[in-house]
Amino acid sequence: MSAKAIQAKDLHEKMEQGIFLLDVRNPEDYADWKIEGKKVRSINIPYFDFLDENEEIYRPLPADEEIVVICAKGGSAQMVADMLVEKGYEASYLEQGMNEWSQFYHPVTVMEDDALKLIQVNRLAKGCLSYMVISGEEALVVDPGRHIEEYLTLAQKEDIAIKYVLDTHLHADHISGGRELAQKSGAVYYISSGEMQGSDRPYEPLEKQGLLQVGSAEVKILAVPTPGHTPGSVSVLVNDQYLLSGDTIFVGGLGRPDLGGKAAEWAQALYDTVFTTIASLRDDVLVLPTHYADLSEISEAGYIGAQLGEIRRNNEVMRTVDRELFTEKVAHSVGATPPNYEEIVEVNRGTLEVTAEKATELEIGPNRCALHHG
Amino acid sequence: MNVDVFVDAKGLACPMPIVKAKKAVDAMESGQIMQVESTDKGSVNDFQSWVRANHHELLKMEEDAGVYRIFVRKG
Numbered sequence: 001m002s003a004k005a006i007q008a009k010d011l012h013e014k015m016e017q018g019i020f021l022l023d024v025r026n027p028e029d030y031a032d033w034k035i036e037g038k039k040v041r042s043i044n045i046p047y048f049d050f051l052d053e054n055e056e057i058y059r060p061l062p063a064d065e066e067i068v069v070i071c072a073k074g075g076s077a078q079m080v081a082d083m084l085v086e087k088g089y090e091a092s093y094l095e096q097g098m099n100e101w102s103q104f105y106h107p108v109t110v111m112e113d114d115a116l117k118l119i120q121v122n123r124l125a126k127g128c129l130s131y132m133v134i135s136g137e138e139a140l141v142v143d144p145g146r147h148i149e150e151y152l153t154l155a156q157k158e159d160i161a162i163k164y165v166l167d168t169h170l171h172a173d174h175i176s177g178g179r180e181l182a183q184k185s186g187a188v189y190y191i192s193s194g195e196m197q198g199s200d201r202p203y204e205p206l207e208k209q210g211l212l213q214v215g216s217a218e219v220k221i222l223a224v225p226t227p228g229h230t231p232g233s234v235s236v237l238v239n240d241q242y243l244l245s246g247d248t249i250f251v252g253g254l255g256r257p258d259l260g261g262k263a264a265e266w267a268q269a270l271y272d273t274v275f276t277t278i279a280s281l282r283d284d285v286l287v288l289p290t291h292y293a294d295l296s297e298i299s300e301a302g303y304i305g306a307q308l309g310e311i312r313r314n315n316e317v318m319r320t321v322d323r324e325l326f327t328e329k330v331a332h333s334v335g336a337t338p339p340n341y342e343e344i345v346e347v348n349r350g351t352l353e354v355t356a357e358k359a360t361e362l363e364i365g366p367n368r369c370a371l372h373h374g
Numbered sequence: 375m376n377v378d379v380f381v382d383a384k385g386l387a388c389p390m391p392i393v394k395a396k397k398a399v400d401a402m403e404s405g406q407i408m409q410v411e412s413t414d415k416g417s418v419n420d421f422q423s424w425v426r427a428n429h430h431e432l433l434k435m436e437e438d439a440g441v442y443r444i445f446v447r448k449g
């Protein structure tokens with residue numbers, strides 16, 4: 001008997017219930033990037049260890065529950081899962097491995113009333129979040145990932161037309177689906193012109209667009225320039241209540257200012273954003289960022305977001321009014337850069353074309369755009 | 375380099391290159407040298423971990439037009 005293949009969607013459902021994962025990739029790969037969840041237990045035993053007739057290595061595996069085997073592309077996970085089934089374990093494997101997992105998107109409704117529905121689309125493997133702001137029969141999509149069929153399907157399900165698509169900034173850790181989604185859905189594509197220098201792609205300059213109208217007049221979308229992560233970063237304020245903050249403010253801290261090679265300069269801009277632009281926003285504004293870095297950032301309701309007041313309270317750097325100290329803190333504690341970020345920026349700017357296969361390769365790995373300050 | 379055993383894993387996807395190499399190594403004497411050829415980029419990293427975990431010695435790795443040549447001395 002051979003083990004059953006499952007898809008990323010099935011795996012996610014199992015993860016919500018609680019699941020045991022056996023990751024059979026290299027220890028280095030596992031340490032660098034793995035599937036995580038609040039109810040996920042996982043261990044790493046490389047697939048080649050199973051080639052030895054050594055009963056010892058089966059010892060950490062639970063005999064009385066399902067085990068899902070994970071590898072990079074599915075092949076070695078299938079082999080190990082088959083071996084487990086042979087030995088009487090209940091095992092399945094993620095059919096196309098981390099490759100498939102990195103392309104899985106999960107939509108969660110953040111809020112819904114008569115005038116407005118806000119959906120957060122979570123690309124779990126990357127920690128990338130995008131949004132659909134729906135009112136009446138129209139929608140705005142913010143920071144869509146490269147797999148635009150996810151948003152087209154969602155639009156169909158919600159029975160709305162995508163009217164606007166925008167990128168809060170030029171992303172460095174994932175390839176944007178913004179321009180392509182706008183093209184496919186006949187929407188207007190916005191991004192700040194400061195981000196698109198050297199590009200010959202068509203777009204509408206976001207910084208010139210104060211107010212966007214989506215659906216009923218009650219939904220007000222304000223583009224707020226919030227430089228710091230990049231010079232042209234813009235946040236989106238919906239109905240004075242929801243701040244789609246891009247990479248500027250996260251639940252766990254602030255955006256890194258170093259990816260343009262001008263960390264100190266951009267940190268100054270981030271300072272002004274925090275202590276001037278954002279300072280005027282109320283504590284009860286809900287911050288909905290484009291990334292998260294830790295599972296603890298997922299709220300009880302299942303989405304990633306936190307009230308501005310809470311973020312101010314929990315992050316010392318948000319209260320570091322001393323400009324010099326602030327700059328020091330955000331510019332010098334950035335950690336590893338996102339893999340391949342220079343190429344990804346070029347793809348997003350339109351100065352480099354890549355195949356879908358190459359795009360998948362560039363995006364492999366975890367997100368590293370969210371900064372964490374102790 | 376004097377190669378004792380040659381393993382052709384070209385065109386095979388993970389996990390087959392390691393599976394074939396493992397079979398070949400099992401039949402070798404300690405100190406003998408195996409040459410593996412693989413076209414699976416992902417298996418290159420796996421070879422490094424596998425060799426280390428099994429106390430063999432990775433002598434050399436080279437790439438030529440998408441073919442990875444891996445030389446391993448059995449430990």
